Amino acid sequence: MLYIILTIGLLVIVYNFINKKKNTSKNIHKVEIEDHWYSLLEEHVLFYKKLNTEDRLHFKKRMQSFLSNVTITSVDFELEDIDVLLVAASAIIPVFGFDNWSYPNIKKIIIYPDYFNYDMEFTKDAKDKLIGGMVGNGPLENKMILSRKALHHGFSNKTDKGNTGIHEFVHLIDKLDGDIDGVPKVLMENKNLMLWLDLVYEKMEAINNNKSDIRSYGGTSEVEFFAVASEYFFERPMLLKRKHPDLYKMLHQCFVP
Structure with a gap:
C-alpha cells in the first residue's frame, strides 16, 4: 500500500511539474525528415550504419512514420534535429524486425536537459539526479520523459552496453x-x-x-x-x-x- 501511495504521489508531482513547464517547451509535430539527417544517422547511430542500403531506406521510413504519430517536447532548452533523430532511432531499433510495428501507448515524449530526480528537478543544484528516463502511468499515461544528456550518451558511447532511449522503449513494448x-x-x-x-x-x-x-x-x-x-x-x-x-x-x- 505504501508503494502505491508513493507511486501516485510521484506521478502527481511529475504531472504538476510538466504543466508548470509547458509554456517553456517547444513542440514538434509531424516532423519531416530532412536530407542532412541521413548523415547524422550515419555518424551517430551505429545500428543504422551497419544496415545495407535497402534496410537503411526502411529504417528512415519507419522513423518518419513514428514521428508523424508523436509529439516531442523540450523543457528549458531548444530542441535540435539530433535530439528528435535520436528519439526516433531509439523507438525503431527494438522493433526493426517487425515490419508493421507501431507504439499505440506513446503520444508524447518530454525531454529534460539533464538527468532528474524523483521530484523532477534537473537544475545544477538539484540533488540525487539519477533518472535518465521513465514511462508514465496514471495522469502521465501515453507519455515518456527522457534526459537529453542520457539520450545522447546512449548513442555516443559505443562500448558501454547501455542506451537509455532503447531502455525506455523496451518498457513500452513490455507494457503492451x-x-x-x-x-x-x-x-x-x-x-x-x-x-x-x-x-x-x-x-x-x-x-x-x-x-x-x-x-x-x-x-x-x-x-x-x-x-x-x-x-x-x-x-x-x-x-x-x-x-x-x-x-x-x-x-x-x-x-x-
Missing part, C-alpha cells in the same frame, strides 16, 4: 500486454515464458553476486532486467552472444522473428 512486468508476452511464445523467467532469475542472481558483466541495474527487478538486457542485445550483440549465449538466443527470438 497490459503490465510492465519484465515478461514480454507480445514477443514470446507462451511455451517459452517459464524458460524466460528461469533465465531471468538466474542472471539476476549472478548480477547481484557481482558475477556478471550485465549492468547492476538489471538486478533490481524482472522489469529492469528485461530492459537492461535488451540494451545489451542491441548495443553489443556479439559480446552478449559470446558471454551469455542462452540470453542472446532468447532475445534474438523476441526481436528478430
Whole structure:
C-alpha cells in the first residue's frame, strides 16, 4: 500500500511539474525528415550504419512514420534535429524486425536537459539526479520523459552496453500486454515464458553476486532486467552472444522473428 501511495504521489508531482513547464517547451509535430539527417544517422547511430542500403531506406521510413504519430517536447532548452533523430532511432531499433510495428501507448515524449530526480528537478543544484528516463502511468499515461544528456550518451558511447532511449522503449513494448512486468508476452511464445523467467532469475542472481558483466541495474527487478538486457542485445550483440549465449538466443527470438 505504501508503494502505491508513493507511486501516485510521484506521478502527481511529475504531472504538476510538466504543466508548470509547458509554456517553456517547444513542440514538434509531424516532423519531416530532412536530407542532412541521413548523415547524422550515419555518424551517430551505429545500428543504422551497419544496415545495407535497402534496410537503411526502411529504417528512415519507419522513423518518419513514428514521428508523424508523436509529439516531442523540450523543457528549458531548444530542441535540435539530433535530439528528435535520436528519439526516433531509439523507438525503431527494438522493433526493426517487425515490419508493421507501431507504439499505440506513446503520444508524447518530454525531454529534460539533464538527468532528474524523483521530484523532477534537473537544475545544477538539484540533488540525487539519477533518472535518465521513465514511462508514465496514471495522469502521465501515453507519455515518456527522457534526459537529453542520457539520450545522447546512449548513442555516443559505443562500448558501454547501455542506451537509455532503447531502455525506455523496451518498457513500452513490455507494457503492451497490459503490465510492465519484465515478461514480454507480445514477443514470446507462451511455451517459452517459464524458460524466460528461469533465465531471468538466474542472471539476476549472478548480477547481484557481482558475477556478471550485465549492468547492476538489471538486478533490481524482472522489469529492469528485461530492459537492461535488451540494451545489451542491441548495443553489443556479439559480446552478449559470446558471454551469455542462452540470453542472446532468447532475445534474438523476441526481436528478430
